[in-house]
Amino acid sequence: MSQGLRATEVDLGGLVTVLASHLYSTPLVALRELVQNGHDSLTRRRLEDPAHPGAGRITVRGDRARGTVSVEDDGAGLTEPEIHAYLATVGTGYTRLLREVTGSDELIGAFGLGFLSAFAVADEVTVTTTSHREPAAGHRYRSVGGERYEVAPVPPRAPGTLVELRLKSEHAHVADEDVLREVLTRYCVLLPVPVHLGDDPQPLNAVPVPWRLDPQPADPQQARTAFAARFGRRFEPLATLPVTPRGDSDATGLLWVQDGSTYGTSDNRDLAVYLRGMLLSEDARDLLPRWAGFVGGVVESARLTPTASREDLQRDDHYRAVQAALADAVVDGLYETARLQPGAWRRILARHGQELLGAALCDDRLFALLADDVPVPTSQGDLTAGALRAAGGGTVHVALGSSGGFEEMLYRAMQVPIARGDRYAVLPFLRRYGQLRGCRVVELGSEDGNRALFRDPDRPLAADEAAWLSAALADDGEQLVPVRFAPAELPLVLVPDREAELKQRIEDDRADARIPGAALRLARAFTARTDGGVTARLHLNLDSPAVRSLLDAYRAGHPGAATAAGLLRSMKVVMAAASGEGRGDLTGALAALGDAVAALTAPAPPAAPAPTAPAAAPAVATATATTATATATDHGEDTV
Secondary structure, eight states: OOOOOOOOOOOHHHHHHHHHHHSSSSTTHHHHHHHHHHHHHHHHHHHHOTTOOOOOOEEEEEETTTTEEEEEEOSOOOOHHHIIIIISSTTOOHHHHHHHHHOOSSOOOOSSOGGGGHHHHEEEEEEEEEOTTSTTOEEEEEEETTTEEEEEEEOOOSSEEEEEEEEOGGGGGGGSHHHHHHHHHHHHTTOSSOEEETTOSSOTTOOOOGGGOSSOOSOHHHHHHHHHHHHOSSSOEEEEEEEOOBTTBOOEEEEEEESSOOOTTOOOOEEEEEETTEEEESOOGGGSOTTOTTEEEEEEESSOOBOTTSSSBOOSHHHHHHHHHHHHHHHHHHHHHHHHOHHHHHHHHHHHHHHHHHHHHHOHHHHHHHTTTSEEEEBTEEEEHHHHHHHTTTEEEEESSSSSHHHHHHHHHHTOOOEETTSTTHHHHHHHHHHHHTOEEEEETBHHHHHHHSBOOSSOOOHHHHHHHHHHHOOTTEEEEEEBOSOTTOOEEEEEOHHHHHHHHHHSHHHHHHSOHHHHHHHHHHTTTOOSOOOEEEEEETTOHHHHHHHHHHHTTOTTHHHHHHHHHHHHHHHHHHHTOOOSOHHHHHHHHHHHHHHHHOOOOOOOOOOOOOTTOHHHHHHHHHHHHHHHHHTTOOOO
16 A cells, blocks of 8 residues: 655755755855855846946955954845745755846856855854845844754844854864955956955955956057966966857956976866856866866856856856867967967967977867977977978988987987977877978888888898808897998997887886786787897998998908907997997996007017027028028918
8 A cells, every 4th residue: 555655854954064064165165155145136136126326345354353254245135034935945046036037147146055155164154134125124044053043133224135154163264364365356356246355445356357348458468468467376377368259158258378387298277267257166177178288267157057066067068168169269369379479479389389299289270370380309409390301301300219319329420300209299290290291201210210211232241241240249139230321420320129118118017017908908919020039220331431441351351350340349339328228338348449449559569580690600591591581471471
């Protein structure tokens, strides 16, 4: 038998605790909520009483000695039924009803929950109010803890509302004037009504908002820069990028390029979002493109939908429209900066060149703007892609390994800059640049790139010559490759096998623990074609006079061939140490170098003295010496 429907019971005390203490990320949000309520009260009065001449104001006071904070407005006020219906009922609010009736976008409140935030910082909340509809009646609401409340009549005051908070001991610092000024300046900067701290006649939000100025100042850029300098929390602005409504986005505001060096994937996006003039989120970075890690800003919108705590945004169609609009604003703003502010553009490129490389890959318009201007790190310092191509004779050269290495030494000898392909976004940027400009990109360290640099010899070495050179010059794991390359003065170049390096890294036990399983399987599949046995290739330059002389000495059986080969081998190890590759025994190579020099510079052995013939037989001695000389000559021996 059905028991029928029963009403859900609510633990009001528990609900108030959860909503007041856990709905908001910080108790300071209570100040935002109460000031917002004051704003909506002023807006309500203007909508309901158009003849009211007052512009309205909100005043916030802190009293550290008493441990209290108060928020006062001269808006619409509340009647006693409205106190019960809206102030003391969770989930309802007059603001939402008024918005539905009037369609006004100026009202901020939506959920009827904001007043509960007062209990996150206060033990006791008192509201003294007089409605503009009943100016002869005053009422006072009082609640301790938010679970129970009382309403009592009091002498009327001028229409409006005064909210007083008796702070909890752990939040007593909120009453400090410096704390109030800092928090309210951040929360209220875009509110259209003046917010005063105590008796200060200057409103906290008396800040010129560039996109609201009408008419626009003679120098709008100066006004934008001043605003950005004030609200850039971590970095000074290098250039400002206006945000205007476009498409389905109503967002307006200002973005700026921050004067803070960034690199690669560092994310310094810093965006504050205001909803109808009240701060909603100080960290809305996801509204900016992921590649815009160097951008900060302030934007406002009336269409974005807040979450219940009003500290985040719902990811709906309006959210996505604002995302697209801000991406356009960054690209358009950078383009205009490059066109109209060359000095600022140079500073942007100097500060954010590395990150702009990656940003350009994410947006075709940005790539077209940056292709010839953005700096690329090379062996000769930062160069634009255009300068890199010109220095390479129409070819862009990129090293796939880390900075340094024999690749860089080779290019330095050729006096050609080499881009550092191991740096963030450099390699994909230059690949795309090559496609855009129709130029060749040589990737040194890859098989194709190496073939472009090292030409095959006119004729192969004999097997015994190749075996002797390999034994004399190559170390374990190094493969001797006889080739021809420029400059001829460079006898040899050792190029590490980058795939073998990768294989060694990913097979390391520690790498196994760091790399996710799927990524590790992919990396191992990529390196499966190499067994890791050859770790480097020693390219021997057959155009080099030194190498040709070494081969001639070997073919002639010259006893100095081994010493000369030892010199080249030592040179290889010293070059490796200088280039950062760290291959071979540097101490042993230096010792061998010294031994070779000593052998080549050793004095010739002294000549043996000629034999002295006995005085009694001079003719026979002379004949014998002549015969010995002739015999030695016949056998091809050197005479002494």
